Amino acid sequence: MELHFNPGTVIEVALRQIAAMNNAFSEDFEPEVRPADPKFGDFQANGVLGFAKSKGANPRALAQQLLEAAQESGQFDPARVELSLAGPGFINFKCTPRYLWDWLNRYADASDFQTGAGKLQAGRKVVIDYPSANTAKQAHIGHLRPMVIGEAIARLLDFCGAETLRDNHIGDWGTNFGTLIMQIKREGIDLNQLVTDPLAQLDQLYKDGSALEKDAPEIRDQSRAELLKLQEGDPENTALWERIVDISKAAFETLYQQMGVRIDVTLGESFYRDKVERVYRELTEDGFAESSEGALVVWHDDVKKFARDNERPYPFNIRKKDGASNYASTDLATILYRVEHYKADEVVYLTDARQQDHFQQLFLTTQKWFAARKYPIPDTRHVWWGTILGKDKKPFKTKSGESIKLQALLDEACERAFTVVTEKNPELPESERRTIAESVGIGALKYADLSSNRTQDYVFDWDRMLSFEGNTAPYLLYAVARINSIFRKAELDPEAPLEGASLLETDTEFALARKLISLPSALNLTLNDLRPHVLCTYLYELAGAYSTFYNADKVMVDDPGTRTRRLLLCARTRTVLITGLKLLGIQPLERM
């Protein structure tokens, strides 16, 4: 068996090939190789069971046949992997100590992992639409998930070889500008005079404005008129708008830096304002768009929910009845631009769960439109997530019921982490405790967001996320810090090559080694549905296997062979943990 980054893939490819040449199987046989429970082996193939069922064959006999064919093929060197038949027809694969050891020596540092993982998405151009913040509003807790999940997914795709473009599709052209400009004019505000926290003041102006609109239709009309003037290029409104956007960008930049969010381009909705006409024209010409109640809409009769004869009409509204564009218009113009200008093979959108209908309609419309025009059709993916809940299981808010400001959340995370660090490690200088607290605090916040399945709501709990027990950032960071400490005391570079190690011996060493070689499986699985919690679970299990090993097997023993092999396990664990944490956007620490 080849010494590949992902042994599971090698097994799968080999089995598929062997089955294809065997009379008892057919081309469509899927081996279904996956990591196994350690008590059975390292990998298992479950595919025979399903296959036997579909053919009405005896699964165990069939599995026996495949196993023998595999052994005869010469593709499974007994010195590297042991095959066995189990239960109703599972085939188990157990890597030999030799193989584990060779793998650990072959895949030694971050660049080895990068090379191995880099084949997964090689050559793909992926545009990632995030964090797509609003303009003229302060960032609040609702902006946490797009920043955290978006950054993690972007890093993951980068790591796996994709050529990514992080496109910050800001909402700088929405209806809210009508309201905001209306209110600015009403109050006679000079935007250049706003000094302290200008974004907060814009936020307030908007709130006041929309409060007024609530029970005054004439004010609502006024706002709509201001919006239309802006969209038609009125110089006064354009100048106001530019200033608002600048204020917003500057404020968000500070947050992006703290959050470790990296952006390649910021092309907001305004960028597409002269590109929506083409969308209207092409969709109308091709017969996809038509007028309905004064608006321009697209019906999708092939999907019940969006069909025109549905009991509750739910068209894709691409131009409002007042002639103004909306987010459907700009999203259509945007995807065209991403394909034509950036040659995107895939576009990944990151938003919360509530926008699923919109993206379903957007994707349907894009496919039909692009097919009709013979434009390249990109893969599209909507990566969505649930709500952050308080302990009462309702959306997490302040006691007075307002949304929590993101900056306040970050500050509290760092402050709480600082208290903990000071409690545990009072002898460290304050500046270092502050640095540690920032990594631990922000890291804990991010990890809490990433470690549960993103499609579900999760309960926000400071104490749990900052705990050193359980599936948390501090637990993982602590594991890294302990490894660093060993190398520091031994006066060794954890990234330097290690020579003269003896072969693995104890159960805890083996358990750790087996966990290490399952990194590629974890990456694969994470990438499948872009679910970072899969990677989190893996890292947590790895840190757990390390802690068990650390407690059971002393590293700095006298015997040089034993010492070196344990140091090697420490070094590998460290590299994998650091690599994983960085993929999640969490900064590892030398000590804590």
Added chain:
RNA sequence: GUGGGCGUAGCUCAGCUGGAUAGAGCAUCGGUUUUCUAAACCGACGGUCGGGGGUUCGAGUCCCUCCGCCCAUGCCA
């Protein structure tokens, strides 16, 4: 009404798309340190997987049917 998500241990969550005896952490109880960071480790306790039916060698996972919660549902994004 329709569509989406969900219901797993007292609490917070996993469960790799139908696989082997349903797993972690917290909490509770008990144990481990002259040893590299005990911010750790080990063990015990804890489950009619919302209820009921079905499909099959096999169901937390798929189908049907109820119960309950969250979200979306024509011009905000």
